[in-house]
Amino acid sequence: MSLLIPESGLFLWMLLAFVVVLVVLGKFGWPIMTKMIDERARYIDESIAKAKEANEKLEKIQEETAAMLKEAQEKQSSILAEAVNMRNQIVEKAKTDATLAGQKILEEAKQQIEAEKEDAIRDIRRQVGLLSVEIAEKVLRQNLKSDTDQMAMIDRMLDEIKTEK
Amino acid sequence: MNKKNKVLTRIMGLLIAVGLLLPQSAFAEEAVQEEGGLDVTAMIFEHVGDSYYWHITDFGETSVSMPLPVLVYSQTSGFHCFMSSRFHHGHASYEGLQIAPEGSEYAGKIVETDSNGNEIRPFDFSITKNVAGLIITSILLIWIILHCAKWYKNKDQVSAAPTGFVGTVEMLVSYVYNDVIKPNIPHHTERYAPYLLTAFFFIFFNNLCGLIPGSANLTGNIAVTVTLALFTFFTTNIFGTGAYWSEIFWNKELPAWLRPIMAVIEFIGLFTKPFSLTIRLFANILAGHCALLGVLSVIFLTAVSMPGVGNGVMSAVSVVLGIFLDCLELLVAFIQAFVFTMLSSIYIGLSQAEHHHED
16 A cells, blocks of 8 residues: 555655756756757748748739740730831832822923924924014015005905905 | 657657566565455555555565665654665654554555654655655656757758658647647747647656556545646736636626626636546546556456466456556556647636637
8 A cells, every 4th residue: 555655755855856957957958959949840831831821922923924925926916017017008108109209290290392383383483473473574565566456455444344344 | 860869759659668578577576465465555556556665566475575765753853864764664763653554544644643652744855755656757847848858959940851850759849839839829829839849748747657567646545636737727827817817706798787697707717627536637547547557456366366377368458458448548648748738728728818809
């Protein structure tokens, strides 16, 4: 039965020893280890969270890159199409401009020709007028060699004027 | 540092190996001494009990043991302080004190005789085998843990985790801390963790040391386990919250007529908890030691009852069983430390109860 009765001496020593162990380890042992364990756990958790975040970011960046690439391609093709358009327009415009300019030159030429033609006609008319006056003079001189002829002429002319009136 | 750890690991391994091998040689001497057969009961009780000598072994008739200091306070004769060798193994009295003989009420303890001739026990706080063992294991435990704590100096959370011996200790600390203490005591963990870790390592270390032949059987001693249980008892109840006490004496979750009955049961439960902690640890370790010693005694019992081949066969069986029981005790050493810590943290966790929100 002595096994079942706590020995007071041993109890006291045990109390003392345990308190000493508790105080020493509670102050210099466990807090250092548990603090490190906690900190390491937190660090690992944080690292995992960070890695996750980084992965997400990377995915986002990859998506963004793909989107940017796509956009660039679209832009490129649109720019190309625009360039083709513009070229066509320029060519078209050049063509129309050229036609217009040609027409204008043609017209100007025509006008000049017309004007020159008219000048020429006028000249011709004047020449014709002068010639006809000269001819008429000559004819008249021929016909009015006698006084009778002159009188007949004056009469006829007076008649003509009379009939006109 | 690494080399030091290696040495430490080797020493631990050696101690365990010696623990598995030594019992046979230690008892062989006793078998020779007691020719008429072995008094198994006395032998077992001598090994699991306390003593004023640290008995190591016997060589033939000579007992090899270390005398220990006796510290006694008697109400009649005051303080006494001398080495236990003065008693000449219980054959002599010294300064009016003697070791009570077999059959006495205080067999094996220091007694004095009062004026009426009755045996009375003075207040005895001698450094017995258990106390000496306690001092040695406490110093060793402090040294081991502080040695491990030193590793963490100049290290931060980014440093690699420790390996080797420090790594093993950290694994245990982190297991107890993260898987036992934290889930049971979610609030004020840092207030209770030092006590629970100390309790776990104290019990575990003393359980292991108790397995070394010739060492003191500390955790199989009720005075040691009752101290540990009282620590849990006071930690639980001194820091208990109002909700905890109201749950004990007037549990609002129960029907009114049941509350007084439960209050009585819960009040008794306050004391059965540390009592069960005391008995569980003490009985498990004591029973393990007794079973191991009993199995090994078979060698010497059969040496007398069936000499020759029978003894050889039984010895082999006994050695195999002994090795098995030693391994089992290594397991029990951990399990009992774990169970004590686990239950202590559950009790403390319960005492930290918060008021339930009324639904």
